[in-house]
């Protein structure tokens with residue numbers, strides 16, 4: 306046998322060396338023209354079909370949102386609200402704010418008793434927890450101003466999915482079962498989503514004829530039908546039957562609003578994100594500005610030094626969120642100050658690199674975190690380079706639990722995002738201030754953070770996630786993973802995350818997310834940890850590869866989503 310030298314073997318090893326984009330969690334999905342990343346493959350497909358028929362990213366986004374209302378009823382919705390961030394290929398940007406509004410009969414103390422104590426579940430379960438839904442108005446506004454297709458055309462795929470049914474995935478079947486306690490309290494919800502106790506199993510076909518009828522009415526009469534037509538009548542009948550306070554005037558007066566996005570730069574990248582009434586953009590910018598002053602990459606990903614700085618930035622931004630933020634149409638909010646670099650510099654000076662700052666010294670309060678896991682984000686990029694990042698929600702999983710009788714859709718419990726009582730935590734353990742107290746026609750403060758990042762002036766990354774307050778920190782860490790650590794998109798989404806929200810003063814981390822040494826090192830600096838680690842977020846992101854223009858899609862491996870492209 307001929308003896309081979311060492312050199313060819315070495316060369317072979319070099320060739321086997323993974324390409325620079327490699328990652329242990331796999332590669333993003335690649336597509337030449339357009340791509341949709343959402344939490345349900347069927348919804349992603351609906352979007353891609355719209356793109357292939359010549360629709361733009363906004364057309365596709367509206368169709369995806371309506372499809373998610375059918376295939377992902379825990380968070381996809383007609384009866385909720387959200388934020389759609391749009392960047393058109395010509396550079397125009399806008400935010401469609403279709404956040405729910407408090408009904409006119411809502412008042413500051415509606416969730417506390419005579420003694421001023423919080424009434425358990427009042428703001429989270431049932432008819433009184435429901436804020437006036439914004440989704441249909443928001444999608445219609447986006448389509449009318451920035452879409453190219455007809456309302457009927459983008460509604461049809463969802464109507465078909467509701468009428469013909471979808472094969473239930475494992476994730477959806479399990480999600481329905483997990484919600485059984487809430488849904489079984491309302492007979493219409495129990496009938497439709499739990500089949501009166503004979504739970505749906507994965508692989509079964511889930512048909513929603515009432516929802517199909519609602520969508521058919523929307524196709525026939527247009528989006529105002531929801532607020533003025535038969536659907537409105539059914540919402541009102543449901544409110545009356547269950548003691549809700551929403552009136553016909555509330556529905557008629559609901560308006561989605563366009564807002565100017567917030568902008569900043571981070572290490573030379575441009576960032577475009579949502580303004581109040583979401584706190585997401587303000588907090589994200591505040592944290593990035595604080596962190597820009599440190600060489601994060603040199604610290605090492607998820608090292609104790611790195612997590613320490615992240616947490617110190619998070620606690621400061623969340624303390625400010627609690628103190629200052631609410632609906633800008635009602636309270637004066639120092640957005641300019643909070644997002645200014647000078648302010649971030651001042652905050653940065655207060656960070657001790659070796660010691661945790663006790664949250665109580667930043668402001669007072671005490672709380673406990675409660676987890677609820679549903680909202681959903683999707684991202685669309687089309688062939689022309691238009692980009693849509695949309696996060697919408699019913700708030701908690703399956704919202705208030707109330708399904709509108711004869712209309713087949715769930716109503717939100719977004720009223721819980723208001724301050725029911727200053728100093729008392731909401732369902733996410735968030736403490737909030739008077740800026741976010743309930744008032745008629747006010748929008749509750751949100752954490753939803755759809756965000757677009759530009760590189761050299763061109764869209765580079767678009768993303769968002771569910772997760773209540775963890776949304777903001779999920780978006781933050783994915784941006785840092787991509788910019789500071791240069792991770793490929795799939796890995797940027799997969800890496801373990803941490804979360805701190807000022808109060809409760811503890812680090813939430815993910816199962817297997819931090820090594821024991823790291824946790825010990827952080828404890829030694831004065832950090833406390835949540836007792837039970839838990840997964841957070843369900844990010845859906847798209848990157849446009851600068852060299853090739855290829856669209857790269859990634860869905861969070863923590864859940865069931867899938868990017869689909871063409």
Ligand code: DON
Nearest residue numbers: 678679680751752771772773
């Ligand atoms: O607007 C907000 O911040 C909340 N209603 C979002 C709720 C949420 O993300 C629940 N899910 N995972």
